[in-house]
Amino acid sequence: MWILTRDIKKHSKKITMSFQESHRSSDEEEALYSQCRAAYLAVYRSSLTNITSKQQLCLLQQAGRNPSLATLNKYWTPRTSKLNFDDFFEILRCEKETEETELMRAFKKMDVNGDGYVTHSDLEKALTTRGEKMTTEEVNTIFSLADINKDGKLNYAEFCRLLLSTAEQCQVAALEKLEADAKLKIQNFGSQSYSPPKSSVSSSSAAAAAAQVAATHPQPPETSDTTGRKDSRSSSRPSSARSRRSSLANSITMTSSSAKANKVPEPVGLQEWHHSYVKGCFFLEDDGSIGSLQYQLHVPQPTSVYLTIQPLSLSHRPDKCSPWTTVDTALFVMSAGETKEDSALVHFTESKDKEVHYVWKGELNSGTYYLLPFTSGCRLKKRSKKSLSDKPVELVYRTDTGELDLTRELREALSDIFEVIDLDGNGLLSLEEYNFFELRTSGEKCDKDAWAVCKENFDMRKNQLTRQGFIELNLMEATEKNGDPADLWLTLEAMGYNRMLELVEACPFQIDVHCEGTQLSLQPLSMDSGPKLLNQTLQKSITARTGAKALRGQENVFIYTFRGEHRISSLIANKTNQKVTVHVNNEQSRNCSSSRGMNVFAVEVPARSKMVCQHVLPINDKQDWTYNCVETILTCT
The missing domain is CATH 2.60.120.380 (Jelly Rolls)
Structure with missing residues (x-):
């Protein structure tokens, strides 16, 4: 019974780990981020606003997705109380855009004559009796919009094009609004050159300036050192507008770690x-x-x-x-x-x-x-995950006698997991140690009664699970599922493994x-x-070791820049009664990797609060590195 409950909890806890994510270039990732932010800000005034209901999650439609009730339930479980912008972005990455071929395939199943048309009665029957049932009124609304010839028949190819065209127009409108807002902010507050990322939605300028207004931090693929471009154009703004610009530049050169002497010698004895x-x-x-x-x-x-x-x-x-x-x-x-x-x-x-x-x-x-x-x-x-064409490693196989067994690769991975969760390093798993693993992979603890059952069935010493017993437990679960590796993958992915059994997360x-x-x-x-x-x-470690510098023209917005021996960290302190948006530009940095994953981004800091802006490390420890960051106020609302 415990194993069954554990399996159920594991699915509900880690279902998001089974989502497939296609390989994207950095340009595609940036365009997707713009699309996501545009969709979000088409509904909410700020990306700090949370989604607070399953109905609000239909915001996915603004980004060209067509979420079913099952899809919404997948992301909005009974335990969900809110989702933030970062959550929404991750969902958007996982969900594919609605494609015309997918819609056409569904309609062709209702096209009994194969003539490209579906009658009102056939459509009503399909949509009101199958899947997520619609009402008759909803079906009539579809027909009133799509039955162009008023003959009681739906040209579904034309309808699919209309549907996708409408969705695309919504995305373009949202992106153009975001782009206009970004240009206005840059015109009023900054002097950085404006170059919107390429959009997969439209070849026009609908992609918006994700680099200028990306609020919070996505985690795109690792970035490399880039060369920034200075804007050589003179400002056409009046002096009163230029005076509102509030920025601060920090430049720090760090020597390579190999050139540093050991400052903390090991104590004698x-x-x-x-x-x-x-x-x-x-x-x-x-x-x-x-x-x-x-x-x-x-x-x-x-x-x-x-x-x-x-x-x-x-x-x-x-x-x-x-x-x-x-x-x-x-x-x-x-x-x-x-x-x-x-x-x-x-x-x-x-x-x-x-x-x-x-x-x-x-x-x-x-x-x-x-x-x-x-x-x-x-x-x-x-x-970025490897392309889906890569075949996952096999986890189980049938022996010559027809019995299920774990592959050598899986046994090695489970042995490594055992090594990680054996916190005290005594070669055995106590109930407490095992429960840290259970909470990670299933969200549930194993109680003492269930532990006693384990003792009867698996190898234990001193009431602690051995490495062999831990592997036997996983074999039993695979056997109960008749070799279906789904639960094993949930466990492995929860512990940071990818489908090639590489520990990458x-x-x-x-x-x-x-x-x-x-x-x-x-x-x-x-x-x-x-x-x-x-x-x-x-935050205390940053503010206690460095002085605050106010952004020019903003006496109550401060930047703290901590310079450690091997890491630079910055913090924004907003002491005003309004939310501020701070534009951060690292493009002039050299041999630097930011925890934000982007060279240019923006951070929204709520009123009367502090927020860690970024951490920066060298890409190559053996080379010198230069941290060059410009922080600029975009908005103060």
């Missing part, structure tokens, strides 16, 4: 210190955000601490590193107050002692601390804590407030 370690993993979520567990550290008395975090290689060959070992990692140390709000930032790792070790060395008073893992998103990010890591002269306790946590606490902590 570290081998004699008390040591504990724990594993974890960063996961890319469907909305592009990054999540992980949090950890609790307890030290019983004041002590010197040496703390490191690093990516964890799972390579089966000692001469080959895992591809995610270049992902940047950091660890924020927070004092644990009586409430999460009382927690205070103590320090964070920003130095390196080795190629991949991020380190902090210092003194901690006795007490309890939260350890919050962090990665910038500059290197762990959504990437996750980064395992290991935290090591050394304390001098005292024992320590290190435990994993899963706090609901973890992401919010990490964001607040990240």
Whole structure:
């Protein structure tokens, strides 16, 4: 019964992971983003506004999609209370535009005579009795619009063209409005050259300036270093309009990591210190955000601490590193107050002692601390998936005796997953460790009774699941599904694997804590407030280490630019009573990768709030890099 419930929850929790995403170039991705933003702003005044009902999700029609009730239910589950602009963009990427061939195929099934026409009675019968049933009044409305000859027959080829033409006109109108708004904002507030991206909807200028007004952050394919173009045209605006321009330029040159000396040497006699370690993993979520567990550290008395975090290689060959070992990692140390709000930032790792070790060395008073893992998103990010022609790796097969078994490739992947979720590294899975895996893949926990059932059926030691037992559990689930790999794929994709069994949307890591002269306790946590606490902590780490610079002409909008040893982060503080939109241009940067995935974008900051603008890392660690960013106010409403 537990396995059945687990399967149901797994489908409802991770159904979005089965969506297919076609390969797009950066131009196509940018055009799609413009189309999405235009559709959104055709209905809402701001992309900060949330979709709050399933009916509002019909906004997909503004972007040329034709969502059925089943499609809407797929994205708006009983647990959904709202969707934001980023969610809408991800949905749009997954849903194909309605195509004429698809519509024609449906109508031809109703064309009993094969003459290109469907009678009113045949159409009414089909639409009111099959699938998502329409009312007679709705069918009559269709006929009143499409029965051009008024002969009771529908020329469905003409109707399909009319339908798609109307949808295209809606998209073009929305894009042209967005383009006009963008030009107006640039005319009033900026001097950047205007070059709208190419549109797949129309060859006209309907694609709008996604680069100028893209609000929030999509996760398109990894960008490379680009060369910006300065606008050599003189301004034709009156001086009063030019004076309203509010911008700030920052330029920072960073030396390569290979040229930097190790600033945090390993303490003498570290081998004699008390040591504990724990594993974890960063996961890319469907909305592009990054999540992980949090950890609790307890030290019983004041002590010197040496703390490191690093990516964890799972390579089966000692001469080959895992591809995610270049992902940047950091660890924020927070004092644990009586409430999460009382927690205070103590320090964070920003130095390196080795190629991949991020380190902090210092003194901690006795007490309890939260350890919050962090990665910038500059290197762990959504990437274009391989084309659908690539055949997925086989997960199961039939033996000579006809029994189902797991392939060698799947067994290796499951063994690696076991390595990741074995948080204490003792070679066994406790119920707590296994439940972190269950929550990740199915959204449900395994209770003690179900764990007892596992003990009777799978290999366990000391009431903990062995690696072999974990693989046997997955084999049993595949056997119960008669070899259908759907559930296995849901599990694998939830853990960051693609259909080639490559770990591409996750980064395992290991935290090591050394304390001098005292024992320590290190435990994993899963706090609901973890992401919010990490964001607040990240903001504090930026504002505490750098001064604020006001945007010219805007005394209450500030930019904080943190320069660490290996990372640059910026934050926008809006102290006005109005929402502001800040245009960010990184085109003059060199050898830089932004967590936003774009060189030019915009950030909408609500009134009286702070927002992390971006993180920036070098594309090539072995070369110098130059961060050159211009922030400009577009709107203040």
